[in-house]
Amino acid sequence: MFGVWAPGEEVAKLTYFGLYALQHRGQEAAGIAVSDGSGVVVYKDLGLVAQVFDEPTLASLRGHLAIGHTRYSTTGGSTWENAQPTIRANTAGTTIALAHNGNLVNTAELARDAVERGMDSDGSTSDTALVTTLLASRPDLSVEAAALEVLPTLRGAFSFVFMDETTLYAARDAYGVRPLVLGRLERGWVVASETAALDIVGASVVREIEPGELIAIDEHGLRSARFAAPEPKGCLFEYVYIARPDTTIAGRNIHSARVTIGRQLAREHPVAADLVIPVPESGTPAAIGYAEESGITYGAGLMKNPYVGRTFIQPSQTLRQLGIRLKLNPLRENVRGKRVVVVDDSIVRGNTQRAIVRMLREAGALEVHVRISSPPVNWPCFYGIDFATRAELLANGLDNEGIRRSIGADSLGYVSLAGLIAATEQPKTRLCRACFDGEYPIELPAGNLIGKHVLEGVDRRVAGAGGEEVGPGGATSRGPGGQSFASSSTGGDVSSHA
Numbered sequence: 340m341f342g343v344w345a346p347g348e349e350v351a352k353l354t355y356f357g358l359y360a361l362q363h364r365g366q367e368a369a370g371i372a373v374s375d376g377s378g379v380v381v382y383k384d385l386g387l388v389a390q391v392f393d394e395p396t397l398a399s400l401r402g403h404l405a406i407g408h409t410r411y412s413t414t415g416g417s418t419w420e421n422a423q424p425t426i427r428a429n430t431a432g433t434t435i436a437l438a439h440n441g442n443l444v445n446t447a448e449l450a451r452d453a454v455e456r457g458m459d460s461d462g463s464t465s466d467t468a469l470v471t472t473l474l475a476s477r478p479d480l481s482v483e484a485a486a487l488e489v490l491p492t493l494r495g496a497f498s499f500v501f502m503d504e505t506t507l508y509a510a511r512d513a514y515g516v517r518p519l520v521l522g523r524l525e526r527g528w529v530v531a532s533e534t535a536a537l538d539i540v541g542a543s544v545v546r547e548i549e550p551g552e553l554i555a556i557d558e559h560g561l562r563s564a565r566f567a568a569p570e571p572k573g574c575l576f577e578y579v580y581i582a583r584p585d586t587t588i589a590g591r592n593i594h595s596a597r598v599t600i601g602r603q604l605a606r607e608h609p610v611a612a613d614l615v616i617p618v619p620e621s622g623t624p625a626a627i628g629y630a631e632e633s634g635i636t637y638g639a640g641l642m643k644n645p646y647v648g649r650t651f652i653q654p655s656q657t658l659r660q661l662g663i664r665l666k667l668n669p670l671r672e673n674v675r676g677k678r679v680v681v682v683d684d685s686i687v688r689g690n691t692q693r694a695i696v697r698m699l700r701e702a703g704a705l706e707v708h709v710r711i712s713s714p715p716v717n718w719p720c721f722y723g724i725d726f727a728t729r730a731e732l733l734a735n736g737l738d739n740e741g742i743r744r745s746i747g748a749d750s751l752g753y754v755s756l757a758g759l760i761a762a763t764e765q766p767k768t769r770l771c772r773a774c775f776d777g778e779y780p781i782e783l784p785a786g787n788l789i790g791k792h793v794l795e796g797v798d799r800r801v802a803g804a805g806g807e808e809v810g811p812g813g814a815t816s817r818g819p820g821g822q823s824f825a826s827s828s829t830g831g832d833v834s835s836h837a
């Protein structure tokens with residue numbers, strides 16, 4: 340997620356590069372919204388950033404502020420309608436575009452609220468589109484005032500960047516589950532999910548957006564307001580897997596944290612071996628730490644095809660299984676005849692590790708010892724990571740020995756939760772650890788009022804809907820380069836890419 344307010348700059352291009360740096364956070368869809376002060380235009384589609392945008396498209400997206408998003412679905416299926424930024428105009432003629440990192444847990448309740456306000460569903464089934472709708476349901480208020488009314492009603496994890504014709508906004512939930520940082524350009528401001536995206540566009544890091552803070556940036560400068568008291572609970576899994584190694588969260592560089600976790604792993608689970616290899620790329624820093632601490636030689640044992648996305652982030656089981664085979668290939672010369680320690684960041688369903696152990700044995704490894712730089716993932720995440728249902732998690736119902744047998748390793752060791760937390764240099768109380776220890780910091784609704792498809796199959800039609808939808812061909816809708824495009828979810832085509 341990325342946002343920029345910078346008159347005189349090519350904001351769509353800056354956003355494109357920012358999104359490129361953040362591609363690892365979502366690979367299902369990408370989109371950019373821009374405004375030149377008179378209208379908001381969104382261009383979005385399913386696919387990677389480089390597949391969705393080309394030079395002519397970016398050149399046609401002109402303005403002085405922009406937001407962008409790469410999607411990884413947690414509420415609402417992987418459809419074009421659910422791609423972001425989402426967009427909605429209010430009856431006063433203001434258009435709001437919004438991008439979201441995280442996941443709300445009171446989506447069903449918010450959907451009811453939207454219906455009560457006379458706002459129709461716009462075809463999307465994401466929590467994000469619902470927030471955009473709620474912001475647009477208060478045409479009598481400024482967007483800033485509407486946000487201060489709506490944000491306290493949202494429960495769950497949200498880092499938002501949003502905009503109207505003139506102003507860039509950013510907000511972070513009271514728990515600050517997902518990261519969001521503010522940066523400075525010579526002639527403007529940037530907000531991004533990770534500091535790495537600021538580096539890439541030449542922005543300096545100013546600070547993190549505070550939990551419970553809303554900021555607004557326009558020609559009058561930057562304003563900050565509080566909509567909730569901060570209760571920081573940053574996602575522990577960002578340190579393990581999600582964030583880029585060159586990103587810094589809460590003052591801690593992610594690469595250094597992962598090397599420290601690897602060192603801890605070596606102290607907790609030593610083994611006699613000839614070679615430490617990472618599962619590239621996210622296992623690399625922890626493998627370096629393991630090798631440093633244990634004194635065992637570090638080397639490459641698996642080659643990764645860099646053009647294949649993260650495996651568990653793909654939306655279906657079939658794609659995940661195919662993804663593993665496409666992604667990794669053993670380096671036979673390096674592993675043949677050796678006792679190998681293979682370091683990975685986490686075990687979710689276990690498909691990746693099972694395939695890796697088998698590949699390494701077939702390549703001639705004498706022993707395969709698996710070391711994991713996070714504790715067992717025992718609980719689902721409702722705050723923005725689509726791990727699985729509890730039943731799909733390998734660690735659910737299996738002890739360490741059961742998991743070892745299931746993946747076929749000679750030995751298996753996970754870093755302890757205390758060891759992982761120590762490596763973040765954050766106090767335990769300031770971290771969400773729910774997927775590891777089941778303590779959910781944000782209350783969850785009972786029953787089936789939660790989950791990825793909570794809004795699918797639900798009738799959200801309203802007789803005489805009050806919300807104005809901005810359809811293709813309207814002031815905020817444009818199809819650069821003749822490719823399919825729509826500014827709202829009124830049914831524009833999914834474009835086919837050349």
Ligand code: SF4
Pocket residue numbers: 516573574575576577719720721722723724771772773774775
């Ligand atoms: S449950 Fe796990 S992945 Fe989800 S926010 Fe908490 S620590 Fe992060």
